[in-house]
Amino acid sequence: MITTLHKKISYHVRRIGIDVISRFLGNNWLLRDRPGKCILLYHGIDYVGQTDINGRFISAQLFEKQLDFLQTHYNLVSLSDLLSNKTDQNRMNIAIVFDDGYRNNLQLALPILEKKQIHGTFFVTAINDTQQPMLWADYLDLASNLNTGNIVVAGVTYNKKNGTYQNPDGVSLKNMCKTHNWAFKKQVYSAFPIIKDFINEEKWEIYWKNLSDEEIIKLDKSDYASVELHGYYHENLGVCTHEEAIKLISKSKTYLENLLEREIKNIAYPDGSYTRELVQYCSEIGLKNQYAVDYLFPEDVNDSRIHSRLTLNPFTNLSHQAWAILNNKY
Numbered sequence: 001m002i003t004t005l006h007k008k009i010s011y012h013v014r015r016i017g018i019d020v021i022s023r024f025l026g027n028n029w030l031l032r033d034r035p036g037k038c039i040l041l042y043h044g045i046d047y048v049g050q051t052d053i054n055g056r057f058i059s060a061q062l063f064e065k066q067l068d069f070l071q072t073h074y075n076l077v078s079l080s081d082l083l084s085n086k087t088d089q090n091r092m093n094i095a096i097v098f099d100d101g102y103r104n105n106l107q108l109a110l111p112i113l114e115k116k117q118i119h120g121t122f123f124v125t126a127i128n129d130t131q132q133p134m135l136w137a138d139y140l141d142l143a144s145n146l147n148t149g150n151i152v153v154a155g156v157t158y159n160k161k162n163g164t165y166q167n168p169d170g171v172s173l174k175n176m177c178k179t180h181n182w183a184f185k186k187q188v189y190s191a192f193p194i195i196k197d198f199i200n201e202e203k204w205e206i207y208w209k210n211l212s213d214e215e216i217i218k219l220d221k222s223d224y225a226s227v228e229l230h231g232y233y234h235e236n237l238g239v240c241t242h243e244e245a246i247k248l249i250s251k252s253k254t255y256l257e258n259l260l261e262r263e264i265k266n267i268a269y270p271d272g273s274y275t276r277e278l279v280q281y282c283s284e285i286g287l288k289n290q291y292a293v294d295y296l297f298p299e300d301v302n303d304s305r306i307h308s309r310l311t312l313n314p315f316t317n318l319s320h321q322a323w324a325i326l327n328n329k330y
């Protein structure tokens with residue numbers, strides 16, 4: 001408890017400090033360009049930067065502002081150039097990537113990337129190959145936001161507290177989903193009584209609509225975009241049995257390769273969840289570049305097959321975000 005509080009306080013003190021110092025010194029000291037590499041991970045882009053539904057969206061306006069700043073002060077490169085060391089060794093080299101395959105990536109992010117001639121890599125699921133209308137986390141976020149009453153999942157009642165659903169032990173439904181396999185997650189789709197209310201309302205579409213097959217092909221055809229793999233239905237592969245996980249990876253790879261008519265060599269593990277056995281399996285089937293969020297195992301640091309990524313923080317300001325990119329932490 002004290003450690004958590006201490007961490008929170010130091011985070012805010014650091015954030016304010018960085019903001020004040022960068023206001024006076026600009027990019028001369030804390031935010032000066034320096035040698036390094038960063039894979040910066042975005043998710044959704046909307047019109048207004050709504051953060052009460054989830055913490056994965058920023059507005060198109062802010063996205064453009066961030067790219068302006070990063071392009072002015074650092075070296076933006078494609079993910080493949082970053083990995084093959086086609087970088088400037090004296091500068092901070094940043095690759096822009098997106099997870100989850102939202103339609104808004106094509107509608108709102110791509111035109112900005114094309115205008116600025118910045119390359120982005122988009123990791124998509126095989127949700128179109130499943131019976132699910134949307135990714136489980138988006139369903140849970142939207143349904144939790146709009147629903148008020150208690151719900152029951154796997155025989156356990158969840159109450160809404162501070163916008164999230166929690167079981168009697170205080171564990172959030174989202175964390176339960178992250179630590180349980182697909183059989184558990186699947187039940188969430190039918191636990192809320194209101195899916196028809198929001199799935200038919202256009203205003204919510206931006207927060208859950210995934211790219212169709214045709215849109216994935218269109219995105220991949222842009223000179224400023226590459227599409228790569230993000231699992232089958234965004235399962236937490238590290239909590240599946242190994243047999244289940246390899247079946248899902250293999251199915252998703254086949255789906256995307258058939259769709260794009262080319263070999264897929266990059267996978268971003270959904271929710272950053274993987275095992276060391278999966279790192280080995282993926283490299284054996286040709287997924288030679290793998291992406292985590294944070295490394296989960298000490299040996300990952302020296303394993304050139306897997307790379308960590310810094311998730312963009314929609315709740316912070318530009319100077320702190322730039323500091324986080326330069327220092328690989330918030």
Ligand SMILES: [Zn+2]
Pocket residue numbers: 099100230234270271
């Ligand atoms: Zn994801």
